[in-house]
Amino acid sequence: MSDDPRRHLPSVDRVVRGLAEADPALPEWVRLEAARWAIARARTRISQGNPAGDVTGSALATARELSAPSPRGVVNATGVVLHTNLGRSVLSSEAADHAGQRSAGYSDLEFDLATGQRGSRLDRVETLLKVLSGAPAGLAVNNNAAALLLALAGLARGREVIVSRGELVEIGGSFRVPDIMEQAGVRLVEVGTTNRTHARDYEDAIGADTGVLLKVHRSNFSQSGFVTEVGLPELVEIGRAHGIPVVDDLGSGSLLDLRPNGLPEDTFVPARLASGVDVLCFSGDKLLGGPQAGLLLGSADAIGRLRKHPLARALRMDKLSLAALDRTLRHLADGDADAIPTVRQLREPADAVHARAKRLEERLRKVLPGGFSVSLVETRAPVGGGSVPGFTLASFAVALEGAGSADRVAAALRAAPTPVIARVESGRVLLDAKTLLEGDDARIEEAVRALSLD
Numbered sequence: 001m002s003d004d005p006r007r008h009l010p011s012v013d014r015v016v017r018g019l020a021e022a023d024p025a026l027p028e029w030v031r032l033e034a035a036r037w038a039i040a041r042a043r044t045r046i047s048q049g050n051p052a053g054d055v056t057g058s059a060l061a062t063a064r065e066l067s068a069p070s071p072r073g074v075v076n077a078t079g080v081v082l083h084t085n086l087g088r089s090v091l092s093s094e095a096a097d098h099a100g101q102r103s104a105g106y107s108d109l110e111f112d113l114a115t116g117q118r119g120s121r122l123d124r125v126e127t128l129l130k131v132l133s134g135a136p137a138g139l140a141v142n143n144n145a146a147a148l149l150l151a152l153a154g155l156a157r158g159r160e161v162i163v164s165r166g167e168l169v170e171i172g173g174s175f176r177v178p179d180i181m182e183q184a185g186v187r188l189v190e191v192g193t194t195n196r197t198h199a200r201d202y203e204d205a206i207g208a209d210t211g212v213l214l215k216v217h218r219s220n221f222s223q224s225g226f227v228t229e230v231g232l233p234e235l236v237e238i239g240r241a242h243g244i245p246v247v248d249d250l251g252s253g254s255l256l257d258l259r260p261n262g263l264p265e266d267t268f269v270p271a272r273l274a275s276g277v278d279v280l281c282f283s284g285d286k287l288l289g290g291p292q293a294g295l296l297l298g299s300a301d302a303i304g305r306l307r308k309h310p311l312a313r314a315l316r317m318d319k320l321s322l323a324a325l326d327r328t329l330r331h332l333a334d335g336d337a338d339a340i341p342t343v344r345q346l347r348e349p350a351d352a353v354h355a356r357a358k359r360l361e362e363r364l365r366k367v368l369p370g371g372f373s374v375s376l377v378e379t380r381a382p383v384g385g386g387s388v389p390g391f392t393l394a395s396f397a398v399a400l401e402g403a404g405s406a407d408r409v410a411a412a413l414r415a416a417p418t419p420v421i422a423r424v425e426s427g428r429v430l431l432d433a434k435t436l437l438e439g440d441d442a443r444i445e446e447a448v449r450a451l452s453l454d
């Protein structure tokens with residue numbers, strides 16, 4: 001016991017002093033926190049039978065990470081346009097600047113300049129939503145999970161909500177339709193089977209206590225084969241016949257018609273609203289290309305009830321996101337949609353992506369460390385973000401190959417001053433040009449220059 005290696009670990013004081021010597025600019029709180037963290041990590045390593053490792057070295061790496069504001073910028077070279085782990089959609093510079101400026105000072109967020117009285121924070125965004133979608137009424141909340149929670153609680157609390165078994169989905173781990181229903185205080189009534197649900201299944205389940213018929217988009221998987229589902233227009237007809245509101249959780253929707261760009265029929269919100277659905281909800285930071293938000297569109301009656309619900313206040317949008325949403329919607333209303341990087345990526349033809357990949361390939365070829373090679377490859381870029389399952393966009397990537405495993409090369413790219421997140425496919429590192437933004441070429445070059453063979 002006497003030579004328990006944990007006893008030989010340096011003290012917090014010693015590591016803190018080591019950090020101060022290595023980098024005098026590190027703030028005191030960073031040194032202390034990093035030292036504690038590195039010692040705790042060394043302890044865990046020892047208890048798992050591993051050597052303690054270089055405690056001061058790992059404290060320094062942690063300290064550098066802690067002293068940079070979070071989140072850090074990265075290069076998305078995965079080709080996944082809506083990558084939830086990398087922040088989903090990319091705002092236009094106008095939307096980002098507008099949010100920054102309005103939050104670095106006072107604004108008329110909830111103030112009516114004409115009367116000098118209190119105003120509504122949502123009026124202007126609601127007008128834009130109505131103009132763009134043709135819906136009689138609109139509302140915006142914090143995110144789409146919140147939008148669905150509000151729609152169910154507001155229209156069916158204490159009552160039954162009927163949903164197809166094929167639509168009881170989980171999206172990204174923390175969003176499960178049955179859990180949201182429980183939190184909304186509604187009783188879930190499942191109908192049909194995993195692969196087939198018919199109109200009569202809904203009809204048979206409707207009773208005196210039915211509050212809502214719910215449709216949920218299968219955002220992250222698709223079904224094929226022996227499959228039947230009840231489409232939104234038919235579900236709305238059933239709802240009408242029984243006087244029961246229909247809610248459509250579309251998840252990812254666009255107010256711009258992306259169907260000519262090959263995106264599926266059900267992504268275009270105005271076309272779905274034409275069914276007469278009572279409430280439709282979708283995310284602000286998926287295909288729309290805006291900030292995190294949950295957008296609710298529908299009848300004046302249903303949306304009016306949701307607006308007055310106490311949960312609407314708890315789930316309201318903050319001023320930064322609201323400013324960014326307003327500016328994003330204005331791009332769409334002004335016919336300037338390509339100012340939104342996410343929209344531009346979704347619509348960009350393959351030859352433009354090819355040209356970008358080619359430029360990157362030529363640039364990297366000039367700076368490649370010995371032992372590495374690059375080539376241009378055709379790829380399919382997934383839209384991602386729990387939005388359009390199975391749907392990919394034509395793209396091109398620079399494939400980077402070298403001695404050693406692709407996973408290690410990918411890890412080295414992530415360790416660059418601006419981390420580069422690549423995709424590893426069939427033993428190669430792919431730098432997909434679909435999702436590269438202005439200035440990313442230089443960042444990738446810096447990361448690639450620093451690669452070494454060991």
Ligand SMILES: *Cc1c(COP(=O)(O)O)cnc(C)c1O
Pocket residue numbers: 143144145146171175216217218219249250251252282283284293294385386387
């Ligand atoms: C993405 C998604 C959600 C969750 O939306 P957030 O904006 O991430 O809260 C809910 N439902 C569906 C169908 C989705 O695709």
